Amino acid sequence: MDLTTTYMGMTLKSPLVPSASPLSDEIDNLRRMEDAGAAAVVLSSLFEEQLRQERIELHHHLTQGTESFAEALTFFPDLKEFHVGPEGYLNHIRKAKEAVDIPVIASLNGSTAGGWTDFARQIEQAGADALELNVYTIPTDVEMSGAQVEQTYIDVLMAVKSVVKVPVAIKLSPFFSNMAHMARLLDYAGADALALFNRFYQPDIDLEALEVQPGVILSTPFALRLPLTWIGILYGRIQADLAATGGIHQAQDVLKMLMAGANVTMLCSALLKFGIDHLRAVERGLRAWMEEHEYESVRQMRGSVSQKHCADPSAFERAQYMKAITTYRPG
Numbered sequence: 112m113d114l115t116t117t118y119m120g121m122t123l124k125s126p127l128v129p130s131a132s133p134l135s136d137e138i139d140n141l142r143r144m145e146d147a148g149a150a151a152v153v154l155s156s157l158f159e160e161q162l163r164q165e166r167i168e169l170h171h172h173l174t175q176g177t178e179s180f181a182e183a184l185t186f187f188p189d190l191k192e193f194h195v196g197p198e199g200y201l202n203h204i205r206k207a208k209e210a211v212d213i214p215v216i217a218s219l220n221g222s223t224a225g226g227w228t229d230f231a232r233q234i235e236q237a238g239a240d241a242l243e244l245n246v247y248t249i250p251t252d253v254e255m256s257g258a259q260v261e262q263t264y265i266d267v268l269m270a271v272k273s274v275v276k277v278p279v280a281i282k283l284s285p286f287f288s289n290m291a292h293m294a295r296l297l298d299y300a301g302a303d304a305l306a307l308f309n310r311f312y313q314p315d316i317d318l319e320a321l322e323v324q325p326g327v328i329l330s331t332p333f334a335l336r337l338p339l340t341w342i343g344i345l346y347g348r349i350q351a352d353l354a355a356t357g358g359i360h361q362a363q364d365v366l367k368m369l370m371a372g373a374n375v376t377m378l379c380s381a382l383l384k385f386g387i388d389h390l391r392a393v394e395r396g397l398r399a400w401m402e403e404h405e406y407e408s409v410r411q412m413r414g415s416v417s418q419k420h421c422a423d424p425s426a427f428e429r430a431q432y433m434k435a436i437t438t439y440r441p442g
Contacts, residue, residue, distance in 0.1 A: 112398050113408035116150075118352050118374045119241050119278035119303040121214050123150035125397075126369060126409055127390055130306075130356050130377035131155050131218045131245070136203075138210050140387060145211045147390035152213060153377065156220035156245055157200045157230075197230060204237040214240035216280070219271075220247055227267065228274045235275045244271060245282040245309055257288050264293070265300050272301045280354060282306035285337055294345050304352035305345070306377065307338040329380035334358030339371050344427050346372025346417035362396025372414040 114125040131153045134140050144152055200217075207215045217239040219227055227244075234242055246267055250260050268281050279301070285308045287293040294305055310330070314323045335358030342353050355368035356377040365376045381389055406412050414420060418427040 112401055113410070114394070114397065116374055116409050116413070118151070118354065119280060121151070121240065121278075123214070123375065125150045125394060126365060126373070126375045127394060127397075128153065128216075128354070128375045128377045129382055129387075129390070130379045131243070132379045132383060134382055134387065135207075138203075138206050141207055141211050141215075143387045144390065145213050147388050148394045149213060149390055150375070151216060151240075152207075152211070153216040153218055153243055154200075154203065154207065154239075156218040157197065158220045197233075201233055201237040204234065204239050208238040216241045216243050218243045218245055218282075220245040221267070228270045231271045232274045235277050239277060241278045241280065241303070242271065242275065243280045243282055243306060244268065245306075247284070247309055261287065261293055261296065265296060268297060268300050268302055278303035280304035280306050280352075282309050282354075282356070284308055285341065290341055291344060291348070294341075294349055294351075298349040298351045302351045304354055304374070305349075306354040306356050307341055308357055310357065329384055330358050330360075331380075332358050332360050332364055335364050335367065338373075339367055340427060342368065342373050343371035343417045343421070346414045347419040362393050362400060365393060365397055366400055366412070369409060369413050370416040372417040372419075374413070 116123050116126045118128075125148060127148055128151045129135065129144050129149050133155055134144075135152055135154045141152055204215060204217055215238070217234045217237075219231065219234070219242065221227060221244075231242060244267060246264050248260070248263065264281065264283060268279065272279055281297055281302050281304075283293075283297075283305070297305060314325055316322070317324050335355070338355045338357050342355055345353060352374040353372055354375045354377055355371075355373035356379070358380075359365060359368065359376050359378050360381040368376045378390070378393070381393075385392075401407075401412075418424045421427070
């Protein structure tokens, strides 16, 4: 049974890839993921705000007191003393590469081109096999047009691609006026892969404290419908690879994503809920289904039920929506 797949030029032993989560913060967990069958791993994200905060703190320490007297210049602190989050992230990449043989994909999370480029280069130098850009932005400026929002994504991708040689994936939300066109623009801009989709974490309100509260709700298998739809539509229409993320809990979810056209399937909530060893159960289920249905390889099934190859392409479009609404009967 051949489970191998390709992703951003890398040959992976299977399509099972743990996505960015707190689980990857521990080197022992990375080893456990590899032992349980992970084909690659995406490290937890370093946030743009952490890079910005480091620069602010560094500037403060380098300039504090320098106007007092000339001798203060001799008390400049060593730069290495003020590397906190970012430097720790680079060290984590180095340790991860020493600990496991599977590809290690670093992750940057932000919303502007900002200082990503310099740190992206450092991530490459630290040994990361690839880089995932998680562009998470919620436009609230009523004067900002959709074209400006889209250009932000393009600018971030092109800025990073201009300074690194490792493959770059971009993880984005589905909230564009034309998701297919946005995917094509990112493809033209050099994206090696699109990860569909990042989660939109809406806040809640505490009625007693009268405060807005952040909250994390783990995904359910129902969440896979959205990436399934768009991967099925985009397969064969863009050059970039496709990573499915969101709602992947069981082998059946992996199979559906592969048939829609995904190169890899990324698991997060399922591992947080059931543990890292859940990867073994997913792989067993994948192999069992393929054997029962006489599939010899992942490549054989990939994209077989995409819009490109589907007997009913309208299932991915409006006609199927109308059919579902008009034929549904309660009970």
